[in-house]
Amino acid sequence: MSLINPLSLTLPEFEAQVTEWGIKPFVARQIFRWVYQSAVIDLDQMTDLSKSVRAELKDRITLESFKAVEVVPSIDHSATKCVVTLTDGKMIECVVLHEKTYNTLCVSSQCGCPVDCKFCLTGVVGFKRNLEVHEIVSQVLLANRRGFPITNVVFMGMGEPLLNYDNVFKAIDMINSETGFHLSKRNITVSTSGYLAGIKRLIADERHINLAFSVGNANPTKRARIMPIELRNPIMEVAKVLADYQRQHNRKLTLEYTLLKGQNDSEQDIRELGNLALYLNAKVNLINLNPHVRIPFTPVSSSYLGVVRDLLHRQKVPVTIRFRRGQEISAACGQLGESHLT
Ligand code: SAH
Ligand code: SF4
Secondary structure, three states, rough: OOEEEEEHHHHHHHHHHHHHHOOOOOHHHHHHHHHHHHOOOOOOOOOOOHHHHHHHHOOOOOOEEEEEEOOOOOOOOOOEEEEEEEEOOOOEEEEEEOOOOOEEEEOEEEOEEEEEEOHHHHHOEEEEOOHHHHHHHHHHHHHHHOOOOEEEEEOOOOOHHHHHHHHHHHHHHHHHHHOOOOHHHEEEEEEEOOOHHHHHHHHHOOOOOOOEEEOOOHHHHHHHHHHHHHHHHOOOHHHHHHHHHEEEEEOOOOEEEEEEEOOOOHHHHHHHHHHHHHHHHHHHEEOOOOOOOOOOOOOHHHHHHHHHHHHHOOOOOOOEEEEOOOOOHHHOOOOHHHHHHO
C-alpha cells in the first residue's frame, strides 16, 4: 500500500482521510500543528498522539517528501542552497536568501522547465515533471527545519509556476492558511514568464497574489529570440491581460528584466521596457545575467547596470537592482539545475 503524504492535503481533506481510517479527526489537526508550527515530521516526536494512533498512522502516511538533501551555504552567508533528491531520484533546488531580519525562500514549482528561455540554466536542463503539492510545501518545511524560519516565499526557483497551476496554488493555500505556515499573502510572490492561460485563470479565480513578470525584452521580435514562449503568448497580449489583472487588486506588479549584453540593453530596449512599466504601473527589477558555460550570453558591466537604472528613472519608472547572491554555489537566478548537468 502506498503511503499518503498529508502535506498534499488541506486540513479538512486530511480530517476526512483519518476519519475514514477510524481515527478521530482532531488527530489530523494535531499533526498539522506539529508539522506547520513546530516543523516536526517524525510521528514519534508527536507526543500528544497515542502510541496506537502513531503505530496505525506509520502504516498509512509519510511526512517525508525527500530522499536526500544537501545544504550548501554561500561563502558570504547571504544565501543557502538546498539540493533536494525527490523520492523518484529526480533533483530540484531551492534557495534561502538571508536578509537581516528575515529569510526568503526561492522555491521550485517544477523539476526542470519546459519554457526554454535561452538565458536560463533551468531551461537548458529541460522539463522533467511537475512537482506535487507536498514537494512544494516541503521546501518551506525543509528550510524551517534547518533553522531558517521562512517569512517570504518567491516562486522563482526551477520551473514555470503557472504551468503547474493546481499544485502551486494548493501549496500557496497551505503556505498562507492559518492551519498551514500562516504566511501573509503579501509575502508570497509568483514569477511567470508570461503564460497567458495561467494569468487569465488568476483573474477568473480572483487570485490576488503578488505577481512578477519576466520580460526578457519588451520588443516582441527580439523577445522571441530569447524566450520562445513569445510565439504562442505574445507580450502585447500578455500586457493587456496583466493590465486586467492589475485592475482587480492594488498590488504593484513587478517586471523582472535579466540584462544580457548586446541583446536587450540598448537605449531603445530600455525605453520599450520603461513604456511597458508605465503602461502597467509596474516597478522594474533589474537582474544582471548570472553567467554559465551552458548559457550563450554575458552580463552587462556593473557601471552599465547603473546607466540602465538611470534611463528608467528618467522615465519615472521605479527600479530596484537585484544583486547576485550565491553565485559561487550556483544558487542565483537562472543557475538552478546545475545538479542535472553533472
Ligand atoms: N519561470 C519563472 C520563475 C523562475 S525564473 C519565470 O521565468 O519568471 C526566475 C527569474 O530568474 C526570472 O525573472 C528569470 O528571467 C530570471 N533568470 C533566468 N535565468 C537567469 C540568469 N541566467 N541570470 C539572471 N536571471 C535569470
Ligand atoms: Fe523556465 Fe523561468 Fe527559466 Fe524561463 S526563466 S526557462 S520560464 S525557469
